[in-house]
Amino acid sequence: METGEATATPAPRGTGRSGPRASLACMNCRQRKIKCRMTDPNSAACHSCRSLDLPCIVNKDGDRRKAGSRQHVAALQERLDYLESYIANQNAAAADSSSAFPSNVGPPPMGVHMPSFDGSTASARRSSNLPDSQGSQSSPQSAMSNVNNLMYMDHDVSPGQALPGGQSRQADLGRLTPSSDKETNRLQLDEAYGGPRFYGPTSQAHIHRQSVPVESEEHATHDEGLNIDSTPLRTAIFSTYWKIQPHSIVMVDESLFLEGREGRRRSEYYSTFLEDALLASATRMSTSGGVRALGPKFVERAKAAIADELERPNTATLQAFLLLSDFEATRGRDRLGYLYCGIGCRLVFDLGLHESCADLVSRGKMAPHEAMWRHTVFLGSYVYDKLWSLYTGRPGTIPIATVDVAHSRALASGWLGPASLDPWVRLSSDISEATDILNGTSPLNDEAKERLVRLDETIQRRPENLPLELMLNKDRVSDLPPSAYSLHIQFHGIRIILHRLLYKTATHQAIESPSDADHRNFSLEHSRAIMYENATQIAQLVSVYQQIFGIEQVITIMLDNSYVAAVVLVSHLLRVGQMDPVPPGVDRDMNRLRALADLLSKAQKHYPVTVRMRFSLASHVENTPMAGIFGTFAHNTHEPQNATVTEVPSNIPAHARQTLPEGSAEIFQDFNAGRADMALFEDWGGDTGESIFQEMDMQNMLSWALSPHNTRTDLAFQ
Incomplete structure (x- = not known):
């Protein structure tokens, strides 16, 4: 810093200057x-700065025509550009910011210095007047603090005030500032009990509708005269369970269970706790309302034994908790079911199911078939864990690496389990990877x-590598064995969920970057086509299964995947209703949707949670x-109603009436009422009053579709 009055020495006429002009x-x-x-001359400040008691700072490296060197200003501009890019990435998909973990957009690298920002452009510009040592070399912690301040700035901003780059603050604040906490996470207050709850990005809207009652009316009307301890009754229920268990994930070995039950003594694979949980699970599948x-x-009864079971847990304890988790899920108690599954999966490690039993077998302490069964239970627990993770959007309990090691060792030892279990394990690992990516990065x-795209390609190839008896011939779906239906349905379901989230991300980016519209439109159309294709496959599979x-x-x-497929088809049918003429195949898609609706309706007496699924779909x-x-x-009424709209709406244009396929009137979109494609279905709100789409342009429509759930609690499903 120069301390004397510094003026350039005049150059002689006719000669060039050796120093700066200013x-x-x-x-x-x-x-x-x-x-x-x-x-x-020896003073540290000029006359003006001394009078005003201001620091006198001189940059002798400047070009003397600007307040700071070009290099310094360029560095500041670069940091501002970085900051704006950071904020845009943080908020471009705010409605999808459902992660419980740190965002993938981390703090700036150590070498990147960011200016202080107190909410106004002027103060940021003033910081450029300080040398780097004072104004720009802030620590990463302080830099992130400044970023957080900027993200939530919503005060002292004049409408239309200019931002760097020529944008107005009024327009940009909608992008920079979350309008509410709901747009940045899925932390919600429990409708029934209060307190916060977290749902991740793979969860479905229907599990948020806790205010919708799901208890079956059969409880009070059909169980009179049935003795819960009747031997014939229990025998009949057991028979139902052993018959249907192979259709899903096999968790209980019939021979080991009955062997323990014959002696009426608690063993590693039998307890009254497990028996009651198994009987409860099997009652759902009965054709008798009294049994259900x-x-x-x-x-x-099972719950009354939980405390004692946890004092001395065994494999039967683990199995019972997993069966209870499934039962509670199907009556709409996902929180309890999730916790039961978590207890069961923790017991995996307590009981050492992930470890080799070779030494115990060699010493005669364990039978070989028992060691093999322990591994089967371990794999079944892993599948339960990952399906619950997908259902709630929450992290799982059992690491993929643990399963990889244990399963490779078991296969090398000659393990043979149910034919569908190994494919289920591989698919569950794909699900685990997907939930880890989605819970760890927001926005993507x-x-x-x-x-996610690579993972989707892997899942797409999975059916091609199935054992021959499990492979699907699309022309002969009815040839599938019972155990293969749920596996193929889940293949299609997870692909829909992945592309739904990719679709949402591409939509956000299309709004943020209109200049890249062609690429974004391709991504949107690609994901939309994949979702539609997989939804039609789910509809076909569940329809054939139900008929057989x-x-x-x-x-x-099958239930949750039917809901996922139904939402895709609803979105598709609303979208094609805008087209002129209506494309062919609409009536076929409508029949597929009816098949899914029929399944959810008929399954309600077996699985009460479908009430919420139907409520969610009906409200939209x-x-x-x-x-x-x-x-x-x-x-405010619970009286059942089963009305179905079949008339062509009066406001459908004449040209559309002429081209509308017969029987497809239901799906033609009533565009005069303000409806639009609701392909971003996972975040549908529950507003059921007058059209919430009126007076919306497409950008606002997309913003609404991406907003968190807006559940109406004063409505009852019929």
Whole structure:
């Protein structure tokens, strides 16, 4: 820093200057555009700065025509650009910011310095007047603090005030500032008990509707005269369970269970706790309403034994908790079911199911078939863990690496389990990877999206590598064995969920970067086509399964995937209703949707949670031509109604009436009422009043579709 009055020495006429043309002045004088004078050559401040009691700063490396060097200003501009990019990435998909973990967009690298920012552009610009040592070399912690301040700035901002880059603050704040906490996470207050709850990005909207009652009316009307301890009754229920268990994940070995039950003594694979949990699970599949009504009674018995079981847990304890978790899920108690599954999966490690039993077998302490069965239970627990993780969008308990090591060792030792279990394990690992990516990154960065795309390609190839007896011939779906239906349905279901989230990300980016519209539109169309294709496959599989085995043998895995497929088809049918002419195949898609609606309706007496699924779907097609297909809901009443709309709406244009396929009137979108494609279905709100789409342009429509759930609690499903 120069301490004397610094003026350039005049050059002789006719000769060039050897120094700069402008005088060297301090920063304050240059900003005020006054002459900088020093009263004392040895003084640390000029006259003006001394009078105003300001620091006198002189940058002798500047070009003397700007308040700071070009290099310094360029560095500051680069940091501002970085900051704006960071904020845009943080908020581009705010409604999808459902992660419980740190965002993939971390703090700036150590070598990147970011300016202080107090909410106004002017203060940021003033920081450029300080040398790097004072103004720009902030620590990563302080830099992140400044970023957080910027993200939530919503005060002291004038409408239309300019931002760097020529954008207005009024327009940009919608992008930079979350309008509410709900747009940045899925932390919700429990409707029934209060307190926060977390649902991740793979969860479905229906599990958020805790205010919708799901208890079956059969409990009070059909169980009179049935003795819960009747031997013939229990024998019949056991028979149902052993018959249907192979259709899903095998968790209980019939021979080991009955061997322990014959002696009526607690053993490693039998207990009254497990028996009651198994009986409760099997009652759901009965054709008798009286037997189904006994399910909660068996569960209450099992719950009474939990404390004792946890004092001395064994494999039967683990199995019982997993069966209870499934039962509670199907009556809409996902929180309890999730916790039961968590207890069971923790017991995996307590009981050492992930470890080799070779030494115990060699010493005669364990039979070989028992060692093999322990591994089967371990793998079944892993599948339960990952399906619950997918269902709730929450992290799982059992690491993939643990399963990889244990399963490779078991296969090398000659383990042979149910034919469908090994494919289920591989698919569950794919599900685990997907939930880890989605829970760990929000919004999705390019690396995360690439990982999801590669994962989707892997899942797409899985069916091609199945054992021959499990492979699907699309022309002969009915040839599938019972155990293969749920596996193929889940293959399609997870692909829909992955592309739904990729679709949402691409939609956000299309709004943020209109210049890249062609690429984004391709991504949107690609994901939309994949979701539609997989939804039609799910509809076909569940329809064939129901026709062959009956509604009472529908298993829980099929329910949530039927909901996922139904939402895709609703979105598709609303979208094609906008087209002129209506494309062919609409009537076929409508029949597929009816098949899914029929399954959810008939399954309700077996699995009460479908009430919420139907409620969620019905609330989003109400006041559209599809209203009634999932039943109807009315204000403050529980009387059943099964109205179905079949008439062509009066406001459909004449040209559309002429081209509308016969029987497809339900799906033609009532565009005059303001409806639009609701392909971003996972975040549908529950508003069921007058059209919430009126007076919305497409960008606002997408913003609404991406908003968190807006559940109406004053409505009851019929």
